[in-house]
Amino acid sequence: MARPTPLQAFSGVPKGTAQNDETPANGEKMTGAQALVRALEDLGVKDVFGIPGGAILPVYDAIKEDTKFRFVLARHEQAAGHAAEGYAVATGRCGVCIVTSGPAATNLVTAIADANMDSIPMIAITGQVGVNAIGTDAFQEADTVGITYPVTKHSYLVTSAQDVPRVVAEAYYIATTGRPGPVVIDLTKTAQTGEMYYTWPQRLVLPGYNPTTEAHGRMLENAAKLFTQSFRPVLYVGGGATRSHASKQIKELADLTGAPVVTTLNARGIIPDSDPKMLGMLGMHGTVAATGAVQRCDLLVAIGARFDDRVTGKLSAFAPTARVIHIDIDPAEIGKNRSVDVPIVGDVATVLDALIPEIRKAQNEYGIHDLKPWWDALNKFRTDYPMSYDRPEDQPTDGTLSPQWVVSQLSKSADPNTIWVSGVGQHQMWASQLVDFEKPNHWISSGGLGTMGYGLPAALGAMVGSQRDHDGSYPVWLIDGDGSFQMTSEELAAATIDGVPVKVAILNNSVYGMVRQWQTLFYGQHYSATILHDGEPDADDAPGESGYVNVPDFVKLAEAYGCVGLRATTKEEALDAIKKANEINDRTVVIDFRVWKDAMVWPMVPAGASNDTVAYREGVHPLDNSEKASEETLSSEGF
Amino acid sequence: MASSTSQSNAKRHTLSVLVENRPGVLARIAGLFARRSFNIDSLTVSPTERPEISRLTVTAHVEQEPLEQIIKQLNKLLHVLKIVELDPDTTVERELVLIKVAADVQNRSDVLELVRMFRAHVIDVNTESLTIEATGSQGKIDALMDLLQHYGVIELVRSGAVAVTRGPKALSDKVVGSEITGR
Numbered sequence: 001m002a003r004p005t006p007l008q009a010f011s012g013v014p015k016g017t018a019q020n021d022e023t024p025a026n027g028e029k030m031t032g033a034q035a036l037v038r039a040l041e042d043l044g045v046k047d048v049f050g051i052p053g054g055a056i057l058p059v060y061d062a063i064k065e066d067t068k069f070r071f072v073l074a075r076h077e078q079a080a081g082h083a084a085e086g087y088a089v090a091t092g093r094c095g096v097c098i099v100t101s102g103p104a105a106t107n108l109v110t111a112i113a114d115a116n117m118d119s120i121p122m123i124a125i126t127g128q129v130g131v132n133a134i135g136t137d138a139f140q141e142a143d144t145v146g147i148t149y150p151v152t153k154h155s156y157l158v159t160s161a162q163d164v165p166r167v168v169a170e171a172y173y174i175a176t177t178g179r180p181g182p183v184v185i186d187l188t189k190t191a192q193t194g195e196m197y198y199t200w201p202q203r204l205v206l207p208g209y210n211p212t213t214e215a216h217g218r219m220l221e222n223a224a225k226l227f228t229q230s231f232r233p234v235l236y237v238g239g240g241a242t243r244s245h246a247s248k249q250i251k252e253l254a255d256l257t258g259a260p261v262v263t264t265l266n267a268r269g270i271i272p273d274s275d276p277k278m279l280g281m282l283g284m285h286g287t288v289a290a291t292g293a294v295q296r297c298d299l300l301v302a303i304g305a306r307f308d309d310r311v312t313g314k315l316s317a318f319a320p321t322a323r324v325i326h327i328d329i330d331p332a333e334i335g336k337n338r339s340v341d342v343p344i345v346g347d348v349a350t351v352l353d354a355l356i357p358e359i360r361k362a363q364n365e366y367g368i369h370d371l372k373p374w375w376d377a378l379n380k381f382r383t384d385y386p387m388s389y390d391r392p393e394d395q396p397t398d399g400t401l402s403p404q405w406v407v408s409q410l411s412k413s414a415d416p417n418t419i420w421v422s423g424v425g426q427h428q429m430w431a432s433q434l435v436d437f438e439k440p441n442h443w444i445s446s447g448g449l450g451t452m453g454y455g456l457p458a459a460l461g462a463m464v465g466s467q468r469d470h471d472g473s474y475p476v477w478l479i480d481g482d483g484s485f486q487m488t489s490e491e492l493a494a495a496t497i498d499g500v501p502v503k504v505a506i507l508n509n510s511v512y513g514m515v516r517q518w519q520t521l522f523y524g525q526h527y528s529a530t531i532l533h534d535g536e537p538d539a540d541d542a543p544g545e546s547g548y549v550n551v552p553d554f555v556k557l558a559e560a561y562g563c564v565g566l567r568a569t570t571k572e573e574a575l576d577a578i579k580k581a582n583e584i585n586d587r588t589v590v591i592d593f594r595v596w597k598d599a600m601v602w603p604m605v606p607a608g609a610s611n612d613t614v615a616y617r618e619g620v621h622p623l624d625n626s627e628k629a630s631e632e633t634l635s636s637e638g639f
Numbered sequence: 640m641a642s643s644t645s646q647s648n649a650k651r652h653t654l655s656v657l658v659e660n661r662p663g664v665l666a667r668i669a670g671l672f673a674r675r676s677f678n679i680d681s682l683t684v685s686p687t688e689r690p691e692i693s694r695l696t697v698t699a700h701v702e703q704e705p706l707e708q709i710i711k712q713l714n715k716l717l718h719v720l721k722i723v724e725l726d727p728d729t730t731v732e733r734e735l736v737l738i739k740v741a742a743d744v745q746n747r748s749d750v751l752e753l754v755r756m757f758r759a760h761v762i763d764v765n766t767e768s769l770t771i772e773a774t775g776s777q778g779k780i781d782a783l784m785d786l787l788q789h790y791g792v793i794e795l796v797r798s799g800a801v802a803v804t805r806g807p808k809a810l811s812d813k814v815v816g817s818e819i820t821g822r
Contacts, residue, residue, distance in 0.1 A: 145663065146663075146666065149666065149667055149670050150674050151671060153715075154717050155664070157662070174717065206717060207659070207716045207720055207814065208658075208659065208717045208718055208719050208720050330715070331711050331714070332708065332711035332712050332715055335704075335707065335708070336708060466733070496697070
């Protein structure tokens with residue numbers, strides 16, 4: 001056997017290693033493509049998303065009537081990826097998508113990056129040209145593994161059919177354990193068509209992968225002691241707690257310590273919004289109570305959260321008086337942005353199960369501080385600065401609907417089992433602020449990467465999950481924006497043809513609302529390239545200044561795809577449309593709500609500014625009364 | 640790769656990284672340095688006493704905090720088996736340099752004197768040039784190069800540092816079993 005050379009480290013394709021020397025004595029003879037399908041079946045994968053193409057055809061040929069998983073055909077590879085993400089979040093299982101080489105793989109990169117940022121378990125299988133064609137600029141060839149290095153947890157280039165089941169088993173294990181994330185399997189045509197001997201289960205060979213799940217005992221003691229010393233504790237809960245299914249433990253910890261809970265965007269619903277300890281989301285568009293709690297606390301307990309800039313604002317001014325306990329399964333997150341007093345590496349649920357008895361012990365030993373003054377201050381924030389949009393300046397001036405009112409109505413009338421999905425933009429913030437979240441894993445949104453167009457395909461994936469786990473009885477409501485929706489609206493075809501009915505509320509303000517909000521506040525109301533002409537308030541009567549009306553007409557678009565399209569311009573129409581949409585469960589419903597384009601997301605911390613400058617409304621700064629706060633605009637560090 | 644970070648408390652650090660000897664590993668590691676904007680001074684890859692393991696030696700001028708972060712990020716790569724920051728007090732470190740000096744009949748003997756003092760070797764002679772091979776720690780190589788500069792350096796190539804700890808133990812002792820060959 002030729003020895004691999006050190007410089008092989010440069011090359012994408014193994015050379016010289018005689019991989020097929022040993023003939024497995026047993027195992028069923030089949031092709032690599034068949035082995036891929038069989039391995040997915042043996043892993044218990046039930047639903048797969050994707051689009052076929054030249055370099056992945058053998059795999060699609062191996063998907064047959066009796067294949068044990070359902071295949072859902074997307075209309076764009078990015079959407080196939082987002083659908084797999086939505087499915088993964090809704091079900092807690094690994095999302096799987098299969099696409100072809102080259103452009104399909106590059107289309108999928110956005111979804112892979114999104115899954116990487118939000119730690120979503122996903123296996124992305126891409127076709128690749130034959131081994132001998134690699135590096136020749138062959139038709140539809142792209143260096144998928146090379147392109148995706150920075151945005152995956154791990155990736156494989158499979159050159160031999162015999163490797164297929166082991167690689168699939170390893171990929172699944174890597175994607176779903178430790179800090180979850182996307183794993184790419186780039187499957188050469190050589191590996192798909194080659195013959196191999198299939199055996200299951202496979203022995204995983206992962207010497208460099210040992211995620212820590214259990215906490216170090218000493219650290220737990222230290223953390224418990226800090227709890228007993230604190231007068232103003234806060235639990236800052238992030239998406240890691242959702243991924244770890246730790247809502248029971250979070251609730252128990254909050255009840256035991258009396259500490260308030262604030263969450264990031266991804267952890268909305270980790271404990272019910274109706275729980276009195278829940279202060280809501282913190283950060284750039286968080287509640288005053290949540291942001292205020294973190295800024296004033298003396299003990300910050302970060303649980304599966306990563307101190308993102310949208311949460312911290314100006315890092316040096318974030319929670320300035322707090323000691324920090326950081327619980328995270330990824331050691332690299334600890335100390336990355338904020339130095340930590342007690343680092344705890346481990347799975348959130350496992351760590352909290354071990355931490356809670358330690359705290360109880362410490363409380364017995366050292367006693368419990370009275371948190372009443374702390375709660376008095378927080379409750380004052382809550383009553384003085386509630387998360388509502390009832391003030392006069394929040395009301396539309398052009399006769400359109402208030403988008404925040406629409407979201408509140410959607411939340412009020414929806415089935416309690418509803419899975420909420422959003423795109424990215426103003427509507428996403430309103431949804432996270434105003435939807436009443438009572439259950440974990442019922443909120444699906446692109447947090448870290450902020451991918452516009454995430455909504456519809458993710459909703460599709462979530463509904464496939466609902467159909468799998470709940471017989472479709474958990475409805476899926478997508479709250480989307482007109483800009484975000486247009487990025488992936490082609491997936492209405494998949495929703496109709498594959499029988500995946502979702503409910504879509506488009507908050508149509510005819511502009512890129514979030515960008516417009518920044519232009520209003522920080523760029524002198526110069527509305528550069530943010531006007532969309534897809535929902536002018538007077539669109540039904542006469543064309544506006546541009547001469548364009550309703551491009552596109554979302555009602556007609558929905559109907560063109562075989563969906564139900566509704567338009568709502570008044571409150572009566574809106575309530576009526578919501579009622580109809582809640583009653584229709586066999587087809588996708590799209591509601592075009594015409595909303596006010598100058599509606600704002602409040603509260604707001606300008607990007608890069610200290611959280612202390614949070615504005616409840618323009619000029620109202622609850623945490624900092626000095627004049628400096630209102631002068632705070634976008635800093636040069638802000639993005 | 641040559642430029643070092645000009646941070647205030649930056650010290651020179653040497654990392655030894657054991658990785659699986661597999662295609663694309665170096666690309667993953669180099670990419671990680673680049674996207675976390677981590678400046679490295681030198682990087683050397685070589686096979687080890689175990690054919691399934693390669694060893695990277697990385698030197699960089701950095702402060703403690705970014706260094707810790709990059710070690711943690713490296714640890715997240717599945718092909719990385721072991722990372723050790725080598726303590727200069729218990730480490731033997733060497734670099735290799737080949738220098739082509741413009742030395743003619745007039746000053747050749749001066750250059751040869753330097754070569755002798757630095758225990759370097761002449762590996763090629765020409766009427767207009769001398770090519771010198773020198774090995775040693777970074778400081779020694781720097782000193783030699785400073786002195787040769789005076790005569791006119793025509794061409795220069797320098798390897799990254801390689802380093803091992805003193806004493807009888809091997810870094811790869813900590814990587815147990817022959818798990819890797821199972822592929």
